[in-house]
Amino acid sequence: MTVTSLPAKAPAAGAPAGPTRPRRRRRLGYERRRAAWLMLTPALIHLTWWIGIPVLATFVLAFTHYDVLAGTITWAGLDNFTEIFADETWNTSILHTVVYTFFTVPVAMALAVVIAVLLNAKMRARAWYRAAFFLPHITATVAIALVWMWMFEPNIGLFNAVLAMFGVNGPAWLSDPAFAMAAVIVVSVWKGVGLKMLIYLAALQSIPPETYEAADLDGASGPRRFWSITLPLLKPATFFVFVVSMIDAFQVFDQVYVLTPDGGPANATTVMTFEIYRTAFSEFRISTACAQSLVLFAFLLVLTVISRRLTGKDDDAR
Amino acid sequence: MRVKPSRVLLHLILAIGALIMIVPFAWMLISSLKSHAEISAYPPVIWPTEWVWSNYPNAMGFAPFGTYFRNSLLIAVGHTVINLALATMAGYALARVPFRGRSLIFMAILATMMIPTYTKIVPQYLIAKGMPFFGGNDYLGRGGFGWLDSWWVLIVPGALTPFAIFMFRQFYLSLPAELEEAARIDGMGEFAIFGKVMTPLVKPAIATVALITFENSWNNFLWPLIVTTRDDLRVIQVGLAAFQQVEKTEWAYLMAGSTLATIPMIVLFLFTQRYFVQGFATAGIK
Numbered sequence: 001m002t003v004t005s006l007p008a009k010a011p012a013a014g015a016p017a018g019p020t021r022p023r024r025r026r027r028l029g030y031e032r033r034r035a036a037w038l039m040l041t042p043a044l045i046h047l048t049w050w051i052g053i054p055v056l057a058t059f060v061l062a063f064t065h066y067d068v069l070a071g072t073i074t075w076a077g078l079d080n081f082t083e084i085f086a087d088e089t090w091n092t093s094i095l096h097t098v099v100y101t102f103f104t105v106p107v108a109m110a111l112a113v114v115i116a117v118l119l120n121a122k123m124r125a126r127a128w129y130r131a132a133f134f135l136p137h138i139t140a141t142v143a144i145a146l147v148w149m150w151m152f153e154p155n156i157g158l159f160n161a162v163l164a165m166f167g168v169n170g171p172a173w174l175s176d177p178a179f180a181m182a183a184v185i186v187v188s189v190w191k192g193v194g195l196k197m198l199i200y201l202a203a204l205q206s207i208p209p210e211t212y213e214a215a216d217l218d219g220a221s222g223p224r225r226f227w228s229i230t231l232p233l234l235k236p237a238t239f240f241v242f243v244v245s246m247i248d249a250f251q252v253f254d255q256v257y258v259l260t261p262d263g264g265p266a267n268a269t270t271v272m273t274f275e276i277y278r279t280a281f282s283e284f285r286i287s288t289a290c291a292q293s294l295v296l297f298a299f300l301l302v303l304t305v306i307s308r309r310l311t312g313k314d315d316d317a318r
Numbered sequence: 319m320r321v322k323p324s325r326v327l328l329h330l331i332l333a334i335g336a337l338i339m340i341v342p343f344a345w346m347l348i349s350s351l352k353s354h355a356e357i358s359a360y361p362p363v364i365w366p367t368e369w370v371w372s373n374y375p376n377a378m379g380f381a382p383f384g385t386y387f388r389n390s391l392l393i394a395v396g397h398t399v400i401n402l403a404l405a406t407m408a409g410y411a412l413a414r415v416p417f418r419g420r421s422l423i424f425m426a427i428l429a430t431m432m433i434p435t436y437t438k439i440v441p442q443y444l445i446a447k448g449m450p451f452f453g454g455n456d457y458l459g460r461g462g463f464g465w466l467d468s469w470w471v472l473i474v475p476g477a478l479t480p481f482a483i484f485m486f487r488q489f490y491l492s493l494p495a496e497l498e499e500a501a502r503i504d505g506m507g508e509f510a511i512f513g514k515v516m517t518p519l520v521k522p523a524i525a526t527v528a529l530i531t532f533e534n535s536w537n538n539f540l541w542p543l544i545v546t547t548r549d550d551l552r553v554i555q556v557g558l559a560a561f562q563q564v565e566k567t568e569w570a571y572l573m574a575g576s577t578l579a580t581i582p583m584i585v586l587f588l589f590t591q592r593y594f595v596q597g598f599a600t601a602g603i604k
Contacts, residue, residue: 035508036415043408057441132336140537142555143579202599
């Protein structure tokens with residue numbers, strides 16, 4: 001990130017230091033700073049109120065017993081954490097989150113990079129293709145998850161009807177513990193490809209065309225160019241997409257909530273966010289939910305730090 | 319001109335891919351207009367023989383989709399307006415005025431950008447619930463429901479995003495200092511310089527932030543889900559999810575509701591693609 005410092009107080013070079021000059025400059029500086037603080041204050045109040053304090057509160061509440069009905073609060077040490085890790089459902093939800101991320105992120109990324117490379121060529125209808133791939137990203141997850149739910153309908157849904165044409169007897173996707181997570185992953189890949197493609201496309205456009213000239217002279221084939229030139233040059237973008245997608249995937253909620261209510265068949269699709277939601281807002285065990293949130297936060301932090309390490313200095317450029 | 323076979327292949331692959339992306343939307347629209355007999359037929363009827371437009375008014379008879387739609391629209395417009403007002407000011411101050419502690423504040427705002435939703439949502443709920451003097455609460459915020467089930471809670475907490483401040487700061491930074499100085503020599507006040515000279519020059523950023531804020535607000539689900547229980551305060555995404563849980567098999571009505579919940583964004587996107595793409599690409603690359 002570039003932090004450009006402004007030419008703050010332009011030194012009056014060569015100007016004779018008249019008696020009125022310094023005072024006027026000081027007044028101007030004061031007025032500007034006053035205006036700046038006035039403009040900044042509403043935002044600072046809002047961010048402190050709705051982000052700063054809540055984050056601190058999450059950390060504090062996770063180490064206390066807070067009874068929301070009685071309004072009492074007592075120190076708990078690590079009790080909440082021992083409690084959640086003794087909870088089978090919570091541990092399963094961690095596993096599901098990891099499985100979900102493990103399948104969603106690489107698949108969507110691979111598809112995204114291929115589509116981006118194909119779309120990077122000059123061609124007719126390019127903007128239309130791009131719009132089509134990006135459309136799922138900007139539409140509401142809830143509404144579109146309902147459409148997928150309808151397509152996954154086991155008896156009269158589109159999905160199984162298409163499978164039947166190939167002689168495959170489709171399962172009861174969303175109510176079968178063996179397939180529910182797979183269905184959620186399919187929806188997420190479909191929804192997630194667009195944004196990743198867009199970031200890749202932006203990165204591809206910054207690769208100068210001359211880069212490919214030597215390869216053209218050597219007569220390198222398309223796939224060869226992709227593996228030997230494009231992909232290595234996309235490394236910074238890849239790491240960036242990877243981090244963002246992981247963070248997103250770990251926080252998946254909407255499609256899980258809609259497609260497989262109540263954690264899915266036999267809790268087959270319950271993820272960390274869903275457990276936090278359930279603990280906090282249907283059981284009202286606030287402190288426990290905060291402890292769970294911190295575990296999720298720790299996962300995200302570790303993932304971010306690891307990928308920063310892997311990218312090294314590359315990431316500082318963004 | 320000879321058509322290269324590789325071109326044909328390229329278009330073929332992209333067309334199939336694009337089709338897969340579009341099919342759910344098309345299926346949603348078609349299903350929302352099917353008769354009861356055709357929607358429950360097996361194998362599915364691809365092209366209905368009869369287009370049942372009355373599914374839409376009928377769906378609204380089952381659930382107040384009109385109210386949900388209006389609520390979502392009010393909230394999304396509210397968020398967009400407030401976010402633009404607060405974030406342009408904050409971004410401008412951070413970009414154009416040197417003062418002590420500026421970089422510290424900027425770093426703090428960057429940090430808030432990276433805070434995941436789930437690290438703050440539980441206390442946010444408690445803050446809303448404990449708002450003093452609201453919803454039957456006493457001066458310490460006890461006894462009642464505070465801001466829960468009110469317009470306040472739907473609009474205020476989500477009205478400012480650190481991302482918008484960041485975006486505006488970057489745009490204001492790129493403006494030349496001469497403009498500002500010329501205006502100052504003309505005797506303009508600091509707020510007039512901000513409002514009349516500098517802000518008109520960051521219109522692309524305004525368009526981008528406005529669209530992304532509107533989109534996020536329209537599509538938001540978790541926050542309105544946890545803070546509202548009253549039917550007349552439901553936003554369309556929550557209303558839709560609630561409707562599904564009651565009327566599990568009314569697929570035509572569900573698809574009509576889904577269409578209402580997605581069409582505004584789709585239309586907005588198709589007309590303003592450029593800004594969306596720019597916004598998400600810069601948000602991605604920075």
